[in-house]
Amino acid sequence: MTTAPSQTEPQAQGDILFDIRGVGRYFGSGDIQVKALDDINLTIARGEFTAIVGPSGSGKSTLLQLMGGLDAPSVGDVHLNNKSIAHMSGRELSDFRRDHIGFIFQAYNLIPVLSAQENIEYIMLLQGVPAAQRRQRVQAMLNTVGLEGYADRRPAQLSGGQQQRVAVARAMVSRPSIILADEPTANLDSVTGSALLDMMKGLNESRSMTFVFSTHDPKIMERASRLIHLQDGRVVEDERRG
Amino acid sequence: MPKMLMLTLALRNVFRNSRRTLLTVGLIACGLAALMFTDAMVRGMSQSMVRIATGTLLGQAQIHRAGFRRNNDVDLYITHSDHLLQLLHDDPAVAVAAPRVITGAMLASSENVAAAMVYGVDGAAEAQLGKLQQAMVAGDYLHAGNGSAEGQRQLLVGTGLARLLEVELGDRVVITVSQIQGGDLSQELFRVSGMFHFNDRMLDQNLAFITLPRGQRLLGMDTGVHEIALRLPAPPAFDWQRYNGDWRGQVLQTLSWEKLIPQLSGVLEMSNVSTLIVAGILFMLVALGLINSMFMSIYERQYEFGVLLALGTRPVQLFWQILYEGFFIGVLSALSGLVLGGLLTWWKAATGIDYGNLEMSGVTLQEPIFPMLHWAQFTWMPLSIVLMTLVASLYPAWHAARLQPTRAMRKTL
Ligand SMILES: Nc1ncnc2c1ncn2[C@@H]1O[C@H](COP(=O)(O)OP(=O)(O)O)[C@@H](O)[C@H]1O
Ligand SMILES: [Mg+2]
Numbered sequence: 217m218t219t220a221p222s223q224t225e226p227q228a229q230g231d232i233l234f235d236i237r238g239v240g241r242y243f244g245s246g247d248i249q250v251k252a253l254d255d256i257n258l259t260i261a262r263g264e265f266t267a268i269v270g271p272s273g274s275g276k277s278t279l280l281q282l283m284g285g286l287d288a289p290s291v292g293d294v295h296l297n298n299k300s301i302a303h304m305s306g307r308e309l310s311d312f313r314r315d316h317i318g319f320i321f322q323a324y325n326l327i328p329v330l331s332a333q334e335n336i337e338y339i340m341l342l343q344g345v346p347a348a349q350r351r352q353r354v355q356a357m358l359n360t361v362g363l364e365g366y367a368d369r370r371p372a373q374l375s376g377g378q379q380q381r382v383a384v385a386r387a388m389v390s391r392p393s394i395i396l397a398d399e400p401t402a403n404l405d406s407v408t409g410s411a412l413l414d415m416m417k418g419l420n421e422s423r424s425m426t427f428v429f430s431t432h433d434p435k436i437m438e439r440a441s442r443l444i445h446l447q448d449g450r451v452v453e454d455e456r457r458g
Numbered sequence: 459m460p461k462m463l464m465l466t467l468a469l470r471n472v473f474r475n476s477r478r479t480l481l482t483v484g485l486i487a488c489g490l491a492a493l494m495f496t497d498a499m500v501r502g503m504s505q506s507m508v509r510i511a512t513g514t515l516l517g518q519a520q521i522h523r524a525g526f527r528r529n530n531d532v533d534l535y536i537t538h539s540d541h542l543l544q545l546l547h548d549d550p551a552v553a554v555a556a557p558r559v560i561t562g563a564m565l566a567s568s569e570n571v572a573a574a575m576v577y578g579v580d581g582a583a584e585a586q587l588g589k590l591q592q593a594m595v596a597g598d599y600l601h602a603g604n605g606s607a608e609g610q611r612q613l614l615v616g617t618g619l620a621r622l623l624e625v626e627l628g629d630r631v632v633i634t635v636s637q638i639q640g641g642d643l644s645q646e647l648f649r650v651s652g653m654f655h656f657n658d659r660m661l662d663q664n665l666a667f668i669t670l671p672r673g674q675r676l677l678g679m680d681t682g683v684h685e686i687a688l689r690l691p692a693p694p695a696f697d698w699q700r701y702n703g704d705w706r707g708q709v710l711q712t713l714s715w716e717k718l719i720p721q722l723s724g725v726l727e728m729s730n731v732s733t734l735i736v737a738g739i740l741f742m743l744v745a746l747g748l749i750n751s752m753f754m755s756i757y758e759r760q761y762e763f764g765v766l767l768a769l770g771t772r773p774v775q776l777f778w779q780i781l782y783e784g785f786f787i788g789v790l791s792a793l794s795g796l797v798l799g800g801l802l803t804w805w806k807a808a809t810g811i812d813y814g815n816l817e818m819s820g821v822t823l824q825e826p827i828f829p830m831l832h833w834a835q836f837t838w839m840p841l842s843i844v845l846m847t848l849v850a851s852l853y854p855a856w857h858a859a860r861l862q863p864t865r866a867m868r869k870t871l
Binding site: 281284286287306307310311312313314315317319321324325326327328329330338339341342344386 | 460463467470471474761762765766767768769770771772773774775863864867
């Protein structure tokens with residue numbers, strides 16, 4: 217197993233989407249300081265289908281949060297499209313997340329008081345996308361994730377797998393730069409989980425949408441084209457597959 | 459568009475935990491209803507007390523010689539009173555002017571002796587001014603039979619005084635007074651011609667009425683009166699200065715009922731303050747209840763707020779969402795409180811609340827209190843409840859807007 221994570225060569229300069237330089241995230245101080253992430257250097261290229269893997273507590277969620285502008289690094293910097301997001305103000309970060317990041321979480325992704333369609337619409341409503349366009353994009357997205365007849369269902373009326381597919385649709389529909397998914401299959405049985413990942417992979421290939429997701433499930437890792445192994449907050453292996 | 463989105467979220471979240479919302483709305487609605495009813499009660503009670511106080515004997519204003527009221531000095535009587543009464547009679551702002559002579563006196567029956575205030579009055583004028591005629595429980599009311607011996611001896615005593623003197627209708631009573639200018643004692647014989655019962659212990663034990671001319675004669679004065687009690691149909695139209703100050707070589711003083719019974723006007727002012735205090739306490743309780751319930755709701759939705767923030771919702775938009783929730787709860791509460799308080803007040807305004815002769819600050823509540831509906835109960839009270847819910851929502855809203863998305867989402871997972 218290779219240690220020392222060597223910076224992987226980007227195929228071309230313009231293809232770098234994320235550039236993570238010397239990033240650390242520390243919690244607490246003094247003796248009880250926890251280094252959730254320590255000296256992370258990574259680039260993510262446009263169109264990748266990357267898995268962040270590692271045991272529980274290795275820093276997967278923290279890394280995804282830093283990439284998505286939900287949290288700020290203690291040291292280092294994160295660039296998206298050559299723009300630093302580590303030091304944005306609260307409102308800039310909100311708008312950055314709205315316009316550039318699609319999030320998918322492990323569970324409870326959806327707003328319970330909104331229907332599937334309204335959940336998918338949410339970001340476009342924040343963005344002020346006109347109604348006709350919204351409706352058309354929501355419909356297309358529901359078709360894509362195979363939930364044509366479920367537009368008006370509330371999350372409580374959907375199965376776990378269906379809920380995650382709505383979450384994928386919501387993340388995709390506003391056409392973000394990247395989709396960050398934190399253990400999206402962890403709450404699903406293996407068949408449903410694999411199906412969800414196949415769907416994500418399909419979207420990655422057909423629409424060249426960039427995905428970064430975390431998992432500790434070997435069956436799920438298999439489908440990634442790149443595996444970043446984390447352990448105790450450090451990248452211990454960065455593995456590309458054919 | 460985000461405004462509409464936040465409104466939608468707020469509205470749906472208000473009805474999400476409908477039991478909690480109903481309890482909160484019920485709490486605030488009851489607060490509003492209690493406030494409306496308190497206000498109606500205070501208004502009704504004030505009006506009753508004023509009506510009883512001024513409508514029994516006092517009138518809405520009185521004219522005296524300056525200084526008379528200090529210790530009822532019989533020498534301080536208004537001279538040229540016939541002329542003054544004529545002026546009052548011609549004054550459109552005065553409905554009734556009742557002239558009186560007033561003196562402390564000793565009343566002696568064959569059985570007993572008692573001290574009392576003896577009023578020499580114009581029976582017709584008193585009947586229009588106050589309740590004396592209505593208060594008659596035995597015998598006849600005063601009539602102007604000055605010529606006859608029987609007319610000369612008319613005497614009305616209160617039921618309490620009659621008990622003290624142990625007299626019945628027709629019994630003799632000797633009244634002894636000290637006359638004007640020098641205070642020679644003067645005694646005259648009367649017969650109890652009637653008894654009155656104001657349902658007010660003080661009045662029923664301490665008052666006796668004779669006719670005005672007989673009173674003047676008893677005191678040794680030809681004309682003149684000590685007091686003119688006035689009924690004013692519309693007090694604002696009355697010129698308070700017109701019968702005040704120098705008038706024909708004497709100084710007159712016109713006093714409104716508020717000045718004549720300052721303890722009552724004091725109580726009325728205090729009851730306005732007490733409505734405000736009740737309002738203040740209710741608002742505090744209701745605000746705390748609301749804040750408590752909103753915080754419960756926010757804590758339950760912590761993770762959800764984390765998701766909303768992750769999706770790119772601005773903190774200020776969360777702030778508005780919570781404020782809208784408070785607003786909806788406020789509007790719901792104000793509407794249900796209006797119905798509840800309105801119905802309660804309206805019902806009691808029709809039936810009245812009987813306190814059974816409760817005595818308050820010198821006034822006996824001889825009649826049921828009728829709570830009074832008033833526009834203020836239906837305007838600023840519900841409005842201030844809505845405003846209060848908005849103010850109370852500021853704190854939870856501010857709290858929600860300060861949530862750290864990562865921390866909010868760690869809580870549940
Ligand atoms: N807000 C926080 N406060 C303190 N410690 C934290 C916080 N967030 C994460 N950590 C710690 O950082 C480490 C990495 O956590 P996390 O990124 O959630 O790991 P993973 O997602 O791989 O399970 C863990 O040891 C966790 O306890
Ligand atoms: Mg995690």
